Amino acid sequence: VSNARRPAKSTPEPSTTRPGARAAAAQGAASRNRLPILLGVGAVIVVALIIAIVASRGGNDSGTANGTTTQERANVTVTGTALAAATESGLIPAATDPAVGQVAPGLAGINFTGSAVTVPAAGKPTVVMFVAHWCPHCQAEVPQVQKWRDDGSIGSDVEIRTVSTSVKSTQGNYPPSSWLARVKWTAPVLVDSPENFAAQAYGLQSFPYFVAVGADGKVKMRATGELTLADFTTVLNAARS
Amino acid sequence: VNTPAFATFFALLTVATNIFVVATVFVALASRVSPAWAERAARGRSTFAPDAITLAAVVALVTMLGSLYLSEVAHYPPCEMCWYQRIAMYPLTILLGIAVWRRDREIRHYALPLTGIGAALSIYHYQLERFPDQSSLSCSVDVPCTTVWIWKFHYISIPFMALSAFVTIATLLLIARTGDDESPESAIDSSPAIDSPPALEETPR
Numbered sequence: 001v002s003n004a005r006r007p008a009k010s011t012p013e014p015s016t017t018r019p020g021a022r023a024a025a026a027q028g029a030a031s032r033n034r035l036p037i038l039l040g041v042g043a044v045i046v047v048a049l050i051i052a053i054v055a056s057r058g059g060n061d062s063g064t065a066n067g068t069t070t071q072e073r074a075n076v077t078v079t080g081t082a083l084a085a086a087t088e089s090g091l092i093p094a095a096t097d098p099a100v101g102q103v104a105p106g107l108a109g110i111n112f113t114g115s116a117v118t119v120p121a122a123g124k125p126t127v128v129m130f131v132a133h134w135c136p137h138c139q140a141e142v143p144q145v146q147k148w149r150d151d152g153s154i155g156s157d158v159e160i161r162t163v164s165t166s167v168k169s170t171q172g173n174y175p176p177s178s179w180l181a182r183v184k185w186t187a188p189v190l191v192d193s194p195e196n197f198a199a200q201a202y203g204l205q206s207f208p209y210f211v212a213v214g215a216d217g218k219v220k221m222r223a224t225g226e227l228t229l230a231d232f233t234t235v236l237n238a239a240r241s
Numbered sequence: 242v243n244t245p246a247f248a249t250f251f252a253l254l255t256v257a258t259n260i261f262v263v264a265t266v267f268v269a270l271a272s273r274v275s276p277a278w279a280e281r282a283a284r285g286r287s288t289f290a291p292d293a294i295t296l297a298a299v300v301a302l303v304t305m306l307g308s309l310y311l312s313e314v315a316h317y318p319p320c321e322m323c324w325y326q327r328i329a330m331y332p333l334t335i336l337l338g339i340a341v342w343r344r345d346r347e348i349r350h351y352a353l354p355l356t357g358i359g360a361a362l363s364i365y366h367y368q369l370e371r372f373p374d375q376s377s378l379s380c381s382v383d384v385p386c387t388t389v390w391i392w393k394f395h396y397i398s399i400p401f402m403a404l405s406a407f408v409t410i411a412t413l414l415l416i417a418r419t420g421d422d423e424s425p426e427s428a429i430d431s432s433p434a435i436d437s438p439p440a441l442e443e444t445p446r
Contacts (some may be wrong), residue, residue: 037296038295044257049250049252052247052252052253055246056249057246090378117259135390136373136380137377137380138380170390172389172392174386196348205382
């Protein structure tokens with residue numbers, strides 16, 4: 001910084017001073033005030049760093065909701081054949097979906113508090129709903145579905161099974177257990193493995209992801225993205241069929 | 242020091258730059274209507290103008306290192322929009338760094354367009370985070386730009402940090418320009434078409 005005030009010692013011809021340097025030299029009187037500025041900027045940076053370190057000291061990455069320890073990821077046992085990747089968006093036409101008619105893979109694992117959960121529900125029509133806590137579309141869709149369940153817009157004859165997948169403690173809205181508790185999500189939640197085996201088995205490509213499974217255990221329809229009530233009803237009806 | 246601490250640190254730096262920019266804009270506006278504020282503005286200019294390009298270079302460098310920390314150390318994968326903003330920010334580190342070294346006060350002609358483009362990209366990315374439904378109704382398993390990785394003080398996300406950096410650099414470059422205008426050399430300095438070519442042929446030291 002200081003060398004901006006005067007020409008460097010090694011400059012051979014003083015006459016070749018650049019306009020910018022002349023302008024800087026003309027402000028030589030002001031350069032006395034320069035140290036406080038740089039010190040001030042440095043002080044702001046140091047204070048910010050100290051506050052950040054102190055503020056984050058209390059934080060931790062392990063999932064705790066309402067004081068109870070939670071499992072945000074856990075082993076999942078997968079049985080059966082994996083579904084083809086669901087590359088289309090919205091309601092995927094059953095006629096062209098290779099997964100439709102195939103027996104849905106069985107998932108066995110636990111929920112956030114360690115109780116056993118199986119997907120799909122045995123012998124009942126089921127909509128399996130894959131959500132990622134950090135995905136804004138899941139954050140929008142989950143309360144919608146809960147509202148439809150609560151106000152009777154959709155029947156209660158179709159089981160809803162949620163899979164909390166792609167869990168990353170470094171991303172927003174973590175932990176998913178707190179998020180789903182906050183939006184008062186009532187459907188059973190299966191916690192996916194760190195490798196997301198459950199999502200892989202169901203051919204997940206984007207969130208949120210819905211798979212309608214009939215009472216016979218076969219895939220009836222798949223859909224991705226935020227669904228309207230009409231589209232969600234279509235998925236439920238597919239599971240009922 | 243862990244990732245949440247760094248996220249808070251970057252957010253606090255963002256708040257500091259926001260305060261600086263808002264204060265600068267306020268003083269600039271007030272100086273137009275009030276002689277007392279015009280005098281304060283002149284004092285502020287003479288205080289900040291000599292160091293403004295150095296400070297702009299520091300902001301660009303810290304922003305670049307911060308983005309590299311988030312992607313390489315914290316392993317937050319940069320989305321497509323993040324990369325476009327990096328394309329606008331990283332050259333500023335080089336341009337402003339060389340400008341400080343060469344005492345080139347005309348760098349704004351090259352740097353301001355980059356800050357403008359970068360700020361526009363950041364604004365688009367920020368509103369995409371706020372209103373994610375406009376790009377698609379689902380999140381892909383790779384890196385969607387709608388995902389919010391850091392959310393501090395109810396308004397700061399990573400693209401907002403980038404926006405703050407771009408706007409702060411632009412503000413500092415404009416402060417540097419006002420400093421030049423007040424100098425006795427302002428007539429020469431404000432005509433880069435005449436002065437810049439010889440300046441390029443001279444070595445700074």
